Amino acid sequence: MNPASVIEPIRHGGILELRLARPPVNALDPLLVRSLREAIEAAPAHGAQALLLSGRQGMFSAGLDVPALIALDRDAMSEFWGGFFDLCAAIARAPIPVAAAVTGHAPAGGAVLAMLCDYRVMARGAYRIGLNEVQVGLTVPECLQAALRRLVGTYRAERLLVSGTMLEPDAALAVGLVDELAEPDAVVSAALAWLDGLLALPHGAMQSTRALARADLAAIFADPASLPIADFLDGWFCAETQATLHALVARLKGRDRA
Amino acid sequence: MNPASVIEPIRHGGILELRLARPPVNALDPLLVRSLREAIEAAPAHGAQALLLSGRQGMFSAGLDVPALIALDRDAMSEFWGGFFDLCAAIARAPIPVAAAVTGHAPAGGAVLAMLCDYRVMARGAYRIGLNEVQVGLTVPECLQAALRRLVGTYRAERLLVSGTMLEPDAALAVGLVDELAEPDAVVSAALAWLDGLLALPHGAMQSTRALARADLAAIFADPASLPIADFLDGWFCAETQATLHALVARLKGRDRA
Amino acid sequence: MNPASVIEPIRHGGILELRLARPPVNALDPLLVRSLREAIEAAPAHGAQALLLSGRQGMFSAGLDVPALIALDRDAMSEFWGGFFDLCAAIARAPIPVAAAVTGHAPAGGAVLAMLCDYRVMARGAYRIGLNEVQVGLTVPECLQAALRRLVGTYRAERLLVSGTMLEPDAALAVGLVDELAEPDAVVSAALAWLDGLLALPHGAMQSTRALARADLAAIFADPASLPIADFLDGWFCAETQATLHALVARLKGRDRA
Numbered sequence: 001m002n003p004a005s006v007i008e009p010i011r012h013g014g015i016l017e018l019r020l021a022r023p024p025v026n027a028l029d030p031l032l033v034r035s036l037r038e039a040i041e042a043a044p045a046h047g048a049q050a051l052l053l054s055g056r057q058g059m060f061s062a063g064l065d066v067p068a069l070i071a072l073d074r075d076a077m078s079e080f081w082g083g084f085f086d087l088c089a090a091i092a093r094a095p096i097p098v099a100a101a102v103t104g105h106a107p108a109g110g111a112v113l114a115m116l117c118d119y120r121v122m123a124r125g126a127y128r129i130g131l132n133e134v135q136v137g138l139t140v141p142e143c144l145q146a147a148l149r150r151l152v153g154t155y156r157a158e159r160l161l162v163s164g165t166m167l168e169p170d171a172a173l174a175v176g177l178v179d180e181l182a183e184p185d186a187v188v189s190a191a192l193a194w195l196d197g198l199l200a201l202p203h204g205a206m207q208s209t210r211a212l213a214r215a216d217l218a219a220i221f222a223d224p225a226s227l228p229i230a231d232f233l234d235g236w237f238c239a240e241t242q243a244t245l246h247a248l249v250a251r252l253k254g255r256d257r258a
Numbered sequence: 259m260n261p262a263s264v265i266e267p268i269r270h271g272g273i274l275e276l277r278l279a280r281p282p283v284n285a286l287d288p289l290l291v292r293s294l295r296e297a298i299e300a301a302p303a304h305g306a307q308a309l310l311l312s313g314r315q316g317m318f319s320a321g322l323d324v325p326a327l328i329a330l331d332r333d334a335m336s337e338f339w340g341g342f343f344d345l346c347a348a349i350a351r352a353p354i355p356v357a358a359a360v361t362g363h364a365p366a367g368g369a370v371l372a373m374l375c376d377y378r379v380m381a382r383g384a385y386r387i388g389l390n391e392v393q394v395g396l397t398v399p400e401c402l403q404a405a406l407r408r409l410v411g412t413y414r415a416e417r418l419l420v421s422g423t424m425l426e427p428d429a430a431l432a433v434g435l436v437d438e439l440a441e442p443d444a445v446v447s448a449a450l451a452w453l454d455g456l457l458a459l460p461h462g463a464m465q466s467t468r469a470l471a472r473a474d475l476a477a478i479f480a481d482p483a484s485l486p487i488a489d490f491l492d493g494w495f496c497a498e499t500q501a502t503l504h505a506l507v508a509r510l511k512g513r514d515r516a
Numbered sequence: 517m518n519p520a521s522v523i524e525p526i527r528h529g530g531i532l533e534l535r536l537a538r539p540p541v542n543a544l545d546p547l548l549v550r551s552l553r554e555a556i557e558a559a560p561a562h563g564a565q566a567l568l569l570s571g572r573q574g575m576f577s578a579g580l581d582v583p584a585l586i587a588l589d590r591d592a593m594s595e596f597w598g599g600f601f602d603l604c605a606a607i608a609r610a611p612i613p614v615a616a617a618v619t620g621h622a623p624a625g626g627a628v629l630a631m632l633c634d635y636r637v638m639a640r641g642a643y644r645i646g647l648n649e650v651q652v653g654l655t656v657p658e659c660l661q662a663a664l665r666r667l668v669g670t671y672r673a674e675r676l677l678v679s680g681t682m683l684e685p686d687a688a689l690a691v692g693l694v695d696e697l698a699e700p701d702a703v704v705s706a707a708l709a710w711l712d713g714l715l716a717l718p719h720g721a722m723q724s725t726r727a728l729a730r731a732d733l734a735a736i737f738a739d740p741a742s743l744p745i746a747d748f749l750d751g752w753f754c755a756e757t758q759a760t761l762h763a764l765v766a767r768l769k770g771r772d773r774a
Contacts (some may be wrong), residue, residue, distance in 0.1 A: 133467070137463045139463050139467050140687070154409075155409045155413060158436070158468075163455065167527075174727045200651070201651065202653040202757070204756045205649065209677050212655070213673065215658075241462070392725050394721075394724050396721055398728070411669060416729035420714065420725055498719065502718050
């Protein structure tokens with residue numbers, strides 16, 4: 001399968017939009033994770049001055065593709081999770097600004113991708129965003145907790161993470177999980193406008209001030225090999241989590257049949 | 259005196275409520291401090307999955323029992339203050355979630371107990387909460403300042419602490435010193451409902467995510483023996499503080515006679 | 517020139533007001549920077565229990581005196597910038613409380629002076645405050661970014677700094693960049709009232725609690741010699757920044773002629 005087929009690149013002047021395009025819900029499987037990371041890493045060399053991550057209207061990304069991943073053995077899951085951390089590192093450490101057009105739902109891994117960007121515009125409507133890992137039996141690793149803390153504060157992050165809270169757009173804005181709301185058909189243009197504003201600034205001063213301002217986030221992901229892959233795998237393959245994930249897959253299949 | 263007599267344990271399924279019951283104002287003396295710490299530490303082994311600290315309606319805890327403590331010499335006061343830090347550590351490092359039902363006033367030490375819990379529900383009404391130590395001549399030690407910072411942010415903590423500000427329920431909610439308000443007779447049930455929500459989550463994922471989210475707080479109290487007891491004693495026995503505390507005791511006695 | 521001539525000292529009981537008095541806009545040149553630092557450092561020995569920094573009505577300080585500084589060579593600019601960091605250190609590490617009466621505009625260096633104080637009262641009206649360094653081609657160094665983070669949070673600081681955002685009084689209050697608003701002719705009296713409140717507290721407890729609460733800020737400026745002067749100079753003398761600064765100076769001269 002052609003990697004490009006799950007990422008639709010759209011050029012807007014100096015800004016490269018990377019639209020997640022893996023039907024039906026932009027679930028994160030090994031191919032999408034690798035393709036997105038490669039597209040982000042390649043962008044500056046191809047002349048992009050800024051990046052925009054977007055999804056389809058109504059669904060930014062449903063997070064991990066649990067039905068696909070649950071079939072993987074420990075080695076394959078280890079490779080996937082290492083690749084997911086590599087993708088997180090690529091966003092968190094991007095040398096150019098990255099905005100997220102949260103075009104719809106963004107649970108778990110979808111929220112993670114958005115949270116690591118410089119800025120988030122979310123669609124108004126019956127959509128939700130949040131790190132609901134605990135709800136499906138997964139532990140949120142420290143590196144992702146730290147990334148959320150810098151957005152919303154230490155205690156607010158604790159509350160959101162421990163309960164696996166999903167927030168509607170107004171609540172996400174109030175708590176600082178997103179930065180701006182827009183009508184669903186205006187999310188991409190609002191995020192582009194924000195990036196245009198950054199690119200109109202004196203370039204060197206903006207870039208060096210940005211590098212200092214995000215140095216704490218970059219440091220979290222400085223050494224992807226040191227990130228807690230084994231802990232995640234222990235959690236993924238423990239009985240409680242497997243039971244919760246299998247029940248989730250059964251619900252998803254039931255919904256597909258309905 | 260039977261330790262149990264100043265702590266009233268009430269079982270609600272998997273949740274153990276520990277109601278402070280030392281008339282008239284749940285002031286923290288050596289017995290109450292030790293009894294509460296022992297009850298918290300013993301709870302998991304007795305099957306409690308979560309804890310709820312509560313007081314009487316109108317008064318959560320008035321903080322340190324200054325009239326009783328002012329009679330202690332340096333050795334006795336050192337033992338008390340070490341015991342108070344041990345109690346702080348027991349809450350901050352509790353292996354199970356702890357909520358506070360702030361059933362009324364919670365100045366100084368009362369606010370400290372609440373602040374170290376996972377979650378705080380406060381009674382609506384003419385009650386106040388805050389770390390007003392400076393108002394009575396006491397320095398707030400770094401470990402408690404750090405615990406407040408993670409709730410309300412570094413600068414907000416500075417302002418509240420330096421002025422010894424007491425807040426009414428709406429203001430405490432706005433600043434993040436408490437998480438939820440309820441009518442006085444519904445504070446306990448609201449806190450129980452919040453704990454029930456946590457206990458309904460996949461257990462292992464909730465517990466391990468919680469442990470990571472609170473690791474910074476746990477670290478502050480990891481070694482109670484290293485906490486600044488001597489600094490506190492120097493402050494307690496200095497002339498300015500003794501004068502302020504004796505004036506406070508004289509006011510309290512005047513109020514009792516009136 | 518007499519240093520005292522650019523700083524007008526006004527005594528209010530135990531509070532010493534230092535009013536910036538360098539027409540027309542209190543721009544920070546070597547003399548004003550040195551005079552303000554010397555006045556701050558000398559105040560405690562002259563009996564001041566608290567300090568108040570103020571400007572003229574409508575203009576707190578326009579920040580760096582770019583038209584004057586752009587004529588300096590690298591050595592002279594290095595001396596100026598080292599002196600500016602010394603001034604920052606004097607405010608951040610002041611042994612007595614310092615309030616800012618932000619009597620009007622406070623861009624860039626003006627905002628920096630205010631931000632390092634204990635408390636900020638800003639004039640209501642068409643005035644703006646913010647660290648807009650990026651807008652004029654300058655990088656905000658890490659020590660100043662860290663000082664802003666402790667006021668408004670890590671992510672909010674990132675957004676304000678990278679865009680060089682200027683805020684009107686209501687927005688500055690909402691985000692925590694200032695603490696209180698007052699009518700232009702009441703800004704000084706409101707800041708004095710706030711300082712009076714601190715001075716009415718038990719002195720030792722207030723001072724020691726304040727020292728702990730501001731220890732993180734003091735640590736940032738503990739060794740001014742270690743602050744990034746060379747980085748600033750590299751930025752100042754690079755082509756992009758020089759072009760932006762010369763364009764700024766041309767605009768200022770055009771405005772003077774108009």
